Amino acid sequence: MMTHGHSSISRKLMLVTTVISGAALALAGVAFGAYDRASFREETVRNLSIQAQIIASNSASALIFDDPHAVEVTLGAFSASPNIVSAAIFTADGRLFATYGHENDSYAAIPPTIPAGTLEVHRFDDQHLILARRIVFQGKNTGTVSIGSDMKALDTRRNQYVSIIGAVLIVSLGAAVLMAWMSHGGISKPIEQLAQVARRVSNDKDYAVRAPVLGNAYEIIVLTEAFNEMLTEIQRRDQSLHEAHDALEGRVRQRTAELDAANKELEAFSYSVSHDLRAPLRHVAGFAGLLTEHASASLDAKAHKYLHTITTAATRMGRLIDDLLAFSRIGRDQLTRGRVSLNAVVREACHEVTMQVAADNRAIDWHIDDLPDVEGDPAMLRLVMVNLLSNAVKYTAPQAQPRIDVGCDRSGKSETTVFVRDNGVGFDMQYVHKLFGVFQRLHGADEFEGTGIGLANVKRIIHRHGGRVWAEGDVDRGATFFFSLPTRGHHA
């Protein structure tokens, strides 16, 4: 789109050509006109001076012998010169001796004053040239001749000059415009075409267009060709970028599909394994129970201890399998998103956890901040909180004054970060990467009971919500577990 105040190059070129040629011509016209005027005036003075000299030499005798008529005859010759409007001859003592021309024309009728030592004077007024010359006969000042010449010829000449210059100006301006118009095809038109194409490229992002190579100006052809080459290059890169993008996308799609398939296969496998493992386990546990009832009397204490171990192991394995199935379900089940009050979630989780540990009769110092509402699956977030809190309770067991903090950091614009801090046994930061793995445990089962799947569940749930989990800790100095959830409108 053309901006206001920006005129096209062809108009500018035309303007420049016109102004320059016009100014040059006008200047030349004024200069020549002034020169012509000056030289014409000079010429007129010279001619009039010659006329005055002739009159002077022809009127000496008439002046000497007091014969005005003879002078008038001489002056009468001026009728052949239409520009001489009046003439007069004065005697040496300033008396008007003879006149020529209109009586009311007083231009030459005033006795002129010629400075001593000067033979001739002239002056211009607006319309006339008046020239006065001494009449000298044999070295004696005999009188004065004064001639008035009409300078209308100068005006006529000037008018002619102006009309000639005007005509030349018009013709040359026309030629300039014609030249500019003709050069339009050679310079402005290709540039305008180029600008148009550039505009189309920037507006439509269409790199397939090409500027036509027009005109015969070398630089413009080079410019146009370079522009076209640039377009070709951009198009080529665009193409390869597109291809790379497509290839990458295809590869990602393929990998994802493969991964999905493998994942599904794995989950189906683990599910069926877990499921299938439960049947024989039930047999083991069931028959161990039957054996206890049936042969209770005949068994000695050692046998009872063995049976108890079998039953405990079977029960533990059953719990492991249940946890595995739950973990697998967390990965598969649809999220039912909604507005979740974290305060409510923490309250419920806390209640559940303290019920579990109530038997231990431990006094835990709870510090729970006010927490925000978040977007998510309430049941799953509750599971996260239960896992984190029960972990905290579990690992503060050796602590004489256990303390658990729950808080949040709302400073992040795009996410809400919640932490659970305890002053329990902590962990070594070099194993932090193992914390959230399935069945990865930093402590032995004999030290702290557990299946090692809780934090894996936390990680899986938070990831499914588009959030992150991480942890900080030190051995015997407690641990802090963080999870962040994207705030509304920032779901990944």
Add this chain to the structure above:
Amino acid sequence: VSVLSFALFSVANVSAQQPRPLDLEVKAVYLLNFGRFARWPSPDVAIAPKTFSLCVLGRDPFGTTLDSVVRGETIGGKLVVARRLARPEDAVGCDVLFISAPAGSRIKSILEKIDRAATLTVSDIPDFVEQGGMIQFVPDGARIRFAVNVAATERVGLMLSSELLRVAVAIKTDGKPGT
């Protein structure tokens, strides 16, 4: 000489017209200026006079006017001097000769006496040109004009300027008055 001059004077005295002083001055100036518009035949350098003589023959009507008019003037590089003559015979060496005489007097005999001499003769006698004189003053109202006898001047080798002839009231070429 004194008798003749007295006679001339008395004749002039009784003439009907007493010339005005202004006319006399004009005539004196004209006498001088005639010399400026005429060319004399070149004389032998050795005998050529060093002055230009403006002579008055007969009773002098100009008085001191002529002297004051010619004072300091030169013609052809020669100083102009005014001379008064009593007799025509004395006119030898005169460049311009004004003949002052009553009308109808013996002009012819005077002119015969100076015949062949390159002297420009001037007079205000009527018929002066008719009788063989060269320039004759002719009153024209308030102005003084003159008639010229070119035949007479040419006879003695005197050349009158065309400028002079242009302002002459009449020009006689062959003994008859022209225009």
